[in-house]
Amino acid sequence: MHLKWNLALALLAVLCLQRGHGTKLDFNGVAGREMGLHLAAHLAPGTPPKVQETAAMAVISRVIGARSSQLFQVQVNKRIAIRSFQISMLDDGRILLVGWDGVSVCKAFHHYLKYVLNKDVDWFKVRIELPYNLKLPNVTIESTSASPIIYHQNVCTWSYSFAWWDFEQWRRHLDWMALMGISLTIAPIQEAIWVEVYTEMGLSREEIDAHLAGPAFQAWQRMGNIRGWAGPLKPEWRRLQLLLQQEILAAQRNLGMSVALPAFAGHVPRALKRLHPNSTFMEVQRWNQFPDRYCCGLFVEPTEPLFNQVAESFLSRVVSTYGSNHIFFCDPFNELEPPVAKPDYMRSTAAAIYESMRGIDPQAVWLLQGWMFVKNPFWTTDMAKAFLTAVPRGRILVLDLQSEQFPQYELTNSYFGQPFVWCMLHNFGGTLGMFGSAKLINSGIEAARRLPNSSMVGTGITPEGIGQNYVMYSFTLERGWSDSPLDLDSWFSHFPHTRYGVKDERLEQAWLLLKDSVYSFRGLQKMRGQYVVTRRPSFNQEPFTWYNASEVLDAWHLLLSARAIIPLEDDRYDMYEHDLVDITRQFLQINADQLYINLRSAYRKRQVPRFEYLSGKLLQLLDDMELILASGYNFLLGNWLEQAKRAALNDEDRRNFEFNARNQITAWGPDGQILDYACKQWSGLVRDYYAPRWSLFLEDVNVALHSQQPFNGTAFKQKVSQRIELPFSNKTDIYPLEPVGNTWLISQNIFETWKAYSKDTQFLHNNRLSVPRKFGPK
Ligand SMILES: *[C@@H]1O[C@H](CO)[C@@H](O)[C@H](O)[C@H]1NC(C)=O
Ligand SMILES: *[C@@H]1O[C@H](CO)[C@@H](O)[C@H](O)[C@H]1NC(C)=O
Ligand SMILES: *[C@@H]1O[C@H](CO)[C@@H](O)[C@H](O)[C@H]1NC(C)=O
Ligand SMILES: *[C@@H]1O[C@H](CO)[C@@H](O)[C@H](O)[C@H]1NC(C)=O
Ligand SMILES: *[C@@H]1O[C@H](CO)[C@@H](O)[C@H](O)[C@H]1NC(C)=O
Ligand SMILES: *[C@@H]1O[C@H](CO)[C@@H](O)[C@H](O)[C@H]1NC(C)=O
Numbered sequence: 001m002h003l004k005w006n007l008a009l010a011l012l013a014v015l016c017l018q019r020g021h022g023t024k025l026d027f028n029g030v031a032g033r034e035m036g037l038h039l040a041a042h043l044a045p046g047t048p049p050k051v052q053e054t055a056a057m058a059v060i061s062r063v064i065g066a067r068s069s070q071l072f073q074v075q076v077n078k079r080i081a082i083r084s085f086q087i088s089m090l091d092d093g094r095i096l097l098v099g100w101d102g103v104s105v106c107k108a109f110h111h112y113l114k115y116v117l118n119k120d121v122d123w124f125k126v127r128i129e130l131p132y133n134l135k136l137p138n139v140t141i142e143s144t145s146a147s148p149i150i151y152h153q154n155v156c157t158w159s160y161s162f163a164w165w166d167f168e169q170w171r172r173h174l175d176w177m178a179l180m181g182i183s184l185t186i187a188p189i190q191e192a193i194w195v196e197v198y199t200e201m202g203l204s205r206e207e208i209d210a211h212l213a214g215p216a217f218q219a220w221q222r223m224g225n226i227r228g229w230a231g232p233l234k235p236e237w238r239r240l241q242l243l244l245q246q247e248i249l250a251a252q253r254n255l256g257m258s259v260a261l262p263a264f265a266g267h268v269p270r271a272l273k274r275l276h277p278n279s280t281f282m283e284v285q286r287w288n289q290f291p292d293r294y295c296c297g298l299f300v301e302p303t304e305p306l307f308n309q310v311a312e313s314f315l316s317r318v319v320s321t322y323g324s325n326h327i328f329f330c331d332p333f334n335e336l337e338p339p340v341a342k343p344d345y346m347r348s349t350a351a352a353i354y355e356s357m358r359g360i361d362p363q364a365v366w367l368l369q370g371w372m373f374v375k376n377p378f379w380t381t382d383m384a385k386a387f388l389t390a391v392p393r394g395r396i397l398v399l400d401l402q403s404e405q406f407p408q409y410e411l412t413n414s415y416f417g418q419p420f421v422w423c424m425l426h427n428f429g430g431t432l433g434m435f436g437s438a439k440l441i442n443s444g445i446e447a448a449r450r451l452p453n454s455s456m457v458g459t460g461i462t463p464e465g466i467g468q469n470y471v472m473y474s475f476t477l478e479r480g481w482s483d484s485p486l487d488l489d490s491w492f493s494h495f496p497h498t499r500y501g502v503k504d505e506r507l508e509q510a511w512l513l514l515k516d517s518v519y520s521f522r523g524l525q526k527m528r529g530q531y532v533v534t535r536r537p538s539f540n541q542e543p544f545t546w547y548n549a550s551e552v553l554d555a556w557h558l559l560l561s562a563r564a565i566i567p568l569e570d571d572r573y574d575m576y577e578h579d580l581v582d583i584t585r586q587f588l589q590i591n592a593d594q595l596y597i598n599l600r601s602a603y604r605k606r607q608v609p610r611f612e613y614l615s616g617k618l619l620q621l622l623d624d625m626e627l628i629l630a631s632g633y634n635f636l637l638g639n640w641l642e643q644a645k646r647a648a649l650n651d652e653d654r655r656n657f658e659f660n661a662r663n664q665i666t667a668w669g670p671d672g673q674i675l676d677y678a679c680k681q682w683s684g685l686v687r688d689y690y691a692p693r694w695s696l697f698l699e700d701v702n703v704a705l706h707s708q709q710p711f712n713g714t715a716f717k718q719k720v721s722q723r724i725e726l727p728f729s730n731k732t733d734i735y736p737l738e739p740v741g742n743t744w745l746i747s748q749n750i751f752e753t754w755k756a757y758s759k760d761t762q763f764l765h766n767n768r769l770s771v772p773r774k775f776g777p778k
Contacts, residue, residue, distance in 0.1 A: 025363075027394040032449070035394065035419050036148030036457030037082050040183065043149075043258040043325050043365065044101065049076035052102030055254035059106050059175045063113075063121065068130045072097060074105045076256070083183065084144035087112055095136050101256030104145075107181035107481075111143065119570070120498035121179060122470045124578065124634055126172050129570040145181065146449070146483035149458025151399065151421050152182045155331075155369070158189075159219040159664070160430040160465035160678055164643035164657070167247050174248065178255050180477045184421075184458070185252065186260045186329055186367070188222060189245035192238040193317045197310065198269065207271035209233075211297065215647070216660035223334045224267030225287040229294040229669065230660045236649050242321065249322055260367040261318050263328035263357050264311040266299045273298060279306040282339045288673045299339070302332070302352035311356035319360055327397070328357045329367040337378055343386035350390035366396045369462075370420070373408045374401065381412070388416050400448075401425050401462050404440050405524070409448060409456065419457040422448045424476045429678035430465020431529020434518035434552075434586045436472035438492075442485045449483075465678070467634065468582075471495060471511075472519065488515060499579075501572035502565055510558035517547035517555070518586070531589050532596040533625065533690055534679035536720065537697035538713055539600050543593035552590065553755060556583045560751060563744050574633075577743040581632030584747045585681055588625045591754055592618065599698075608705050615698040617757070622691040624750050629683035631741040637684030638735030640665070655732075663729040672725055684735040693724050 025042055027035055053074050061069040073090060075098045080086065085099040085108035095112060099105035114120045116137055119128050165173075177185070191212055198208050213221035214230030215237070221227055252259050273281055281298040290296075300307045315328070330353065332338075338346065357364035373379045388396060396418050400409050402425035409420055422445055426436060448456045459480025461473055474495075479486055492515040496507035521527065523546055532543050559580060566576045595618045602611040629635040644661035648654035666689060668674040679685075697716060704711040 025365075025394045031417075032454045032456060033146065033148060035455060039365070039394065039397065039419060039457055040082050040148040042363070043184065043327050044256060045253040045258060045323075045325050047102070047253055047256055049078065051254055052076045052256050053105070055251070056097075056099070056102040056105040056109075056178070059178050059255070060109050062171070062175055063109075063126055063179070064128050064130050068134070071095060071134075071136055072109065074099075074109075076101055076105060081144045083148055083150075083181070084142070085111070086143075087139055087141040089136070089138040089140075093136065101183075102254065103178050103181055103183055103256050106175075106178035106255065107145075108141075108143075110179035110181075111141065112139070114498050118498050118503075119501065120474075120495075121176060122474070122499070122575070123173070123176060123466060125571060125575060126175050126179075127571075143481075145481045147458040147480045149184050149397075149421055149460075150180075150182050150477065150480055151184045151423065151458060151460025151462070152177055152180075153185045154401075154425070154462040154464050155186065155188055155223065155329075156219045156464040157466060159216055161463075161467060163216050163218075163664075164640075164647045164661070166647070167244060170244070170248050171251070174251050174255075177252075177257070180474075181481060182257065182460075182477070184258050184260065184327075184460075186262075187245055187249055187322060188219070188262055188329075189241045190222065190262045190314075190318065191218070191233055192235075192242040193314060193321060195235070195238060196317060197313045198272075200313065201272070201310075202275050203269060203271050207269055207274075210271070211269035214660040215657060216644075216664040220287075222262070222267075223331060224265065224284050224297055224299065224336060225334070226290050226294050227269070227297045229290070230656070230663060234649065234653055237653065240649075246322065253323070253325070258325040258327060259322075260327040260329045261322055261324060263318075263330040263353070263366070264307070264314045265330040265332040265353070266302055266307060267332075268298050268300055268310065270298050272300075276306055279304050284336055287335065288669070290669060290673055291671075294670065299332075299336075302349045302356070307352060308356055308359070311353075312359060315356065315360040324361055326361055326363040327365045327367050328361075329369070331369050331372065333372045334369065335371070341378065341383070343382050346383050346387040347390040350387045350396075354391045354395065364395070366391060368396055368398050369401055370398045370408050370415075371401045373412065374406050384412050385416050388412070388418050391418070393417055394419060397421065397457070399423050399460065399462060403448065404437050404444050407444065407448065409451070409454075414451060414453060414455045417453075417455055419455050421458040421460045422456055422480070423460040423462040424472070425462045425464070426469060426472050426476075427463040427465050428528045430463075430467060431534070431679055432468050432582075432585070432681040433529045433531060433589060434469060434514065434582065435521060435527055435529070436469055436475075436519040437521045438472065438475055438488055438515055438519045440522050441472075441476050441479060442488060445479055446485050471514075499572075500562075500576050501567045501570060504562055504565055506558040506562045510555040510562075513551045513555040513558070517549075517551040521546045528677065530676060530679060532592045533589055533622070533686070534676055534681060536675060536717070536725070537694050538716075539603065539711070540713075541596065543596060545590060545593070549587075549590045549594075552583065552587055556587055556747075556751060557755075559583060560744070560748055578632060578634055580743050580747045581628055581635055584628045584750055585625060585635070587754065588621055588628070588750070589681065591757070592621055592625075595621065603701055603705065603711070606705060608702075611705060612702065615702065618698065619691065619695060621754075622686055622694060624753070625681070626683055626686040626691065627741065628743070628746050628750060629681065629686060630736070631739050631743040631746050632683075633739050635682050636736060636739065637680070637682045638737045640680075640682070641735060642737055658732060659729055662731065666728050667725055672721055675725065688733070689724065689728055693720055696720055696724065 053076050056074050073096050085104045090096050097105050097108040209232035210228045212231050212233050398415050398420040400420045403422045404424050492511045493508035496511050497503045566573050599614045644657040645654050648657045665678050665680050668677050701711045
């Protein structure tokens with residue numbers, strides 16, 4: 001069955017290319033939104049309206065069930081404005097959703113759900129139960145997106161969040177993407193294709209195995225940062241991944257989404273040098289101290305004939321395997337320094353890469369993650385200009401990757417006229433912790449659009465990992481659609497209404513407090529989700545908050561007090577419980593930061609009894625954190641590990657996938673190369689990794705205090721690494737897949753316990769967690 005499916009897709013791909021859905025791109029005198037409209041039309045797959053309607057109807061049916069979905073009728077109409085929708089009532093009382101494409105229809109449906117029926121979805125819950133015999137309100141709404149392109153995903157999301165997903169999980173996420181109006185994304189799975197390319201070139205299986213990384217680390221191997229780590233990949237796995245990618249692509253295109261395919265950036269296995277001794281290769285510089293065995297692959301100069309040979313072999317296979325929407329992504333220099341610092345070199349490199357795409361598809365557009373420009377002194381204005389303008393205007397689309405904090409469009413004069421997408425990079429490594437910059441996003445999108453001669457053509461989200469802070473993603477995507485700033489207060493107070501299914505002042509107040517505290521970040525610190533709990537213990541940490549922790553405590557109290565009014569139907573109580581777990585976790589996280597500062601001062605002042613008292617409190621806090629996390633379905637280590645194991649096809653893979661899953665969230669590399677970068681405040685991990693680590697530390701410091709010796713941090717590092725951090729990757733303990741305990745009761749107990757400590761003088765002792773004034777609230 002899969003084979004037939006494959007053939008059908010390949011055929012469709014060929015047809016699409018031959019018919020050339022892409023219009024000719026001509027950007028003379030065109031800028032900003034208008035440029036985006038051209039580009040959006042150029043990239044849109046030529047899926048027939050009927051197919052898009054069927055796909056949109058299927059989304060609606062999965063969200064509200066087949067029976068309720070009959071209350072809606074959908075229509076894809078290419079004559080209305082690009083990325084627009086219309087909602088109205090038919091004479092028979094059904095709601096008619098008209099959209100420019102399937103995605104716009106789904107966006108219209110989501111708008112009706114959220115703003116007319118006051119019901120919303122999130123990543124974990126896309127299913128909504130409408131009341132029986134619901135009479136749908138009659139509304140007439142027309143809306144056009146101010147963003148012609150709405151983008152989602154980061155190459156890293158595929159490793160941090162999607163690594164183990166099957167199609168069922170994808171289906172939910174794809175439905176969510178459509179509901180949010182997302183129109184452009186990426187399809188990075190490519191290993192099966194590379195094996196064909198390299199085998200044809202004459203590499204042996206061993207040589208290829210030494211190059212490809214394990215499933216949880218593919219993103220960085222694809223970018224050339226590492227090679228071979230946590231591999232190898234079995235042929236059957238590669239094959240299934242390719243089929244999965246095809247299935248995802250088909251579902252996306254059926255809805256009218258465009259998908260960017262991987263192109264060749266120049267990174268190749270070391271062994272290629274054996275076959276091409278006369279070609280020029282550069283050795284890629286070491287990334288994060290990875291040992292030689294797992295790093296420093298080779299880079300073929302894009303101007304070398306060999307580059308074009310590899311590119312052609314790879315890209316033609318990519319297009320015949322996946323079809324094409326005339327957009328290809330590749331990032332030759334992501335966290336890698338270019339070998340030559342000359343504008344001419346940059347110009348010819350960019351031109352050669354673009355030519356390799358054009359050789360396969362004359363209508364090609366190059367999608368580039370603008371990450372390389374961020375805070376990198378290498379990329380002077382001249383270098384960036386040479387690189388970007390080497391490609392005709394409109395033929396390169398830049399993702400301004402973290403526009404809310406480090407916008408690059410200003411520094412590059414709006415990318416010298418090349419179109420760009422304003423993106424929120426909210427998360428690194430899929431770490432947890434309430435965090436966001438609502439106000440900055442609201443104003444930043446405005447500023448970028450109003451820039452004279454702005455070349456901004458869309459908005460997007462580029463999280464390294466998803467699954468936390470849903471509110472920020474929901475906000476950013478709605479803000480991107482809107483052509484003016486949203487009213488933050490009314491947006492945040494409406495949020496709990498649609499989330500918990502009840503309008504209540506306490507809930508509104510709670511979310512307004514969160515808006516003004518955790519979601520009000522506007523600093524320049526690189527927030528990487530590593531707080532005291534999840535960092536390797538030492539006395540060198542400098543925890544801080546950018547908000548007033550009392551506001552989180554107040555918000556928590558308000559949430560707790562609303563328990564009785566949360567409806568049980570439609571699983572709204574589950575969403576409420578999820579948020580209770582999260583805010584409890586957050587308050588404990590803040591308290592751990594606070595405790596740490598006092599522990600450090602007690603150590604420095606050699607106050608032994610105080611140190612012991614506070615040590616006991618920190619360990620108690622970690623126990624409480626474990627307890628609350630264990631009560632939340634979405635906070636379980638077991639889910640991540642079991643998903644990994646389930647994805648395996650045999651015992652050997654099962655062991656290796658579990659290793660991949662464990663190593664990524666802890667040591668991240670053979671010796672802790674980027675230790676805890678992808679840390680997770682999850683039940684199981686707190687109990688068996690973070691708590692033992694802190695316990696060992698406190699014990700060692702205590703011994704030092706009692707023996708009047710200085711604490712030896714170097715010795716501790718070696719010990720904790722050998723005893724706890726590295727062994728964790730090789731363990732095979734099984735963790736629960738189902739939550740334990742009553743969330744509300746646990747949360748209420750923890751609230752009572754920990755709120756009292758905010759008045760405990762031993763605890764505070766004039767060592768409050770600092771709130772740097774310029775980053776403080778408001
Ligand atoms: C819905 O409202 C519109 C505008 O008020 C009205 O013209 C139309 O007749 C209404 N349709 C139904 C079925 O009530
Ligand atoms: C490399 O160049 C040398 C000298 O020009 C030539 O003899 C040799 O055949 C070339 N090797 C390959 C693989 O092209
Ligand atoms: C905007 O573009 C116009 C026409 O190309 C040009 O005359 C003008 O100087 C540009 N303005 C800015 C601020 O770059
Ligand atoms: C922090 O918030 C609380 C109320 O939640 C308030 O009483 C207090 O004054 C605030 N502190 C600062 C420093 O703003
Ligand atoms: C700290 O421990 C390291 C590693 O065990 C050791 O080499 C070093 O001499 C110790 N330093 C002190 C000051 O004891
Ligand atoms: C984990 O297992 C691998 C082999 O599967 C081994 O090479 C490595 O040394 C082990 N690490 C630890 C810390 O035991």
